[in-house]
Amino acid sequence: MQKSKIKKPTVNRQIAWTHLNSKPGQTLVALLGVTFGVSMYIFMNSFMNGVNQAQDDLAFSTLAHVRIYNDDDKRSYNPAESFFDAGTLLNIRNKKSLQYTDGIKNTSQVMATLEKQPEVTGITPQLNFSVFFRNGSKKINGSISGVEPASENQLFGIGSKVIAGSWNKLDVQKSGIILGKLLAEKLNVGLNDNVNVLNSDGVSKNYTVVGIVETSVKEIDKSRAYLNIATARQFQGKNFDYSSDIQVNLRDRDQTAELVSLLKSAIPYQVESWQTANQQLLAASQLRSIIAVAVSLTILLVAGFGIYNIMNMTINEKIREIAILKAMGFSGGDILGIFLAQAAVIGVVGAITGVLLGLGISTTVNLVPFKIAGLTTLPISYIPSDFISAIVFGIATTLFAGYLPARKASKIDPVVIIRG
């Protein structure tokens, strides 16, 4: 009895195999449909992942995961109202505005709070302000970032983007400045030249160029310069613990919400995640992913229709054979099994060749030169889960496309067919 349980699937498989082999052209077309669908799924997703990753790398070279800053809100407090009864007619001319708070005055205290958070992987204070850069009669407006060179480099990896001089010079040479590449070109200065900086308070000072940096973000390259934060504080006339921004990086940049809500109650400043500050980045990457999935699923769907058609044709051609198999004692389940086995072979083989072709296409595309924004070739990034879902979708589509005609075949009434 046990023997018969083993034999039955064997004869079904043998019939399925003969069917596949007897029409190699049709089998190949069905196979190519799956192969193409799966390979496109892998290529589209890998390409989109590559693009997203390149975009993120570029964005996070200047963007921290969480930024803490002091937003000088509009104040509605009007002292006159508390001194006079309501209804008193007041006439105040040329009202002056008072700045209550400016920047973060207790930087080290805030940083100590941040360091206690386990998810935080990097913190750096910055003192950012607008200036005019001058060299001779040339005057260009731009901004200066006063930074702690070591921790700034840890967060943004800016040290590797210095194309002349060295980032660490900022640490040792307090009068050193590092200029964006385009800014240096416009000012017509090179390494070891002096550049004059003028701030909004009218303070002017000379610094020596110790480095040129190229971030590939044009806006930054043509207007940004870096000073040591100590030098910047001195230039702005601020105390030793003053900063305008504290930039924080997390272990997982998608998990900012929790930390932001925690910090908002602990720190009397604005805490902003990169998602809120740069919603367009998030939207763009999600939209790209949706497009990739939509296109590749459409291809799989079309492949599925192809398989459905081919299976339907096969079953119509073999309708008499199916009837005779049933007359000989093959059950509906056996017939279903025979045709599903064919779909399964097409699905599995198609998925495997699809993965290989997808890898091939992706690798080739990854070699295509693309020299914009710091890229050298078109970006491709492989994620194992894409391969798994490509295989799963490929096989599932094929099985489903094969199931409908197979079920039809299993329900054929042999009497109707044989009697004609």
Place this chain on the structure above:
Amino acid sequence: MKTTENALQVRNLIKYFHDPQTFQVIKNISFDVKKGEFLSIIGKSGSGKSTLLYVLSTMDTDYEGSLEFNGEQLTGKTQNELAAFRNEHIGFVFQFHYLLPEFSALQNVMLPALKLGKHSPEEIEHRAYENLRLLDLKEQALKKANKLSGGQQQRVAIARALINNPSVIMGDEPTGNLDSKNSLAVQDIFRNLAHEFGQTIICVTHDNDFAKNTDRTIEMADGLILK
């Protein structure tokens, strides 16, 4: 080898066709078929003889009355149970040979036995060769079924019908597509099977010569048995 035991028992069989309109094809017939009997069913087209055969074959289950095989009640069994029953107990030979064209003659003969799975594939292959040899087809064993002549195909179909040693072999115009020489050969095979091996043979035919060659003939007209 003739026995008096009944291979097949039909009681009060009534069958309707519903398309295009309800029409009674078989009108309450009862008969027995003995083991080892070579029976032919004749009648004009439309007399209900083929319909009767397909009810006997267990493939058509839409009837009233009862059908017993070797004392086993078949009426009311599920399609899958009947498929398994057919596999083991009934062999079929049809007018249009209905071999699987992509398989060799040998594979075609082996299929029902492989499906039954009672013996090892080696043993089945050996027996299939034996059957083919019996029907003078040994040289054609490895040819694709669609490369054989009509007479050869029909003999392969007979070899296939025999492979599981079925108690009953049914034929729907088994010689209808054959010339007289091949037709006679098939009739001889059938008679031999019935008389030497005790297998029951039921054939529907409109060929009176064929019918004369059988042990008993049931003549049908308008859904009734004439004699």
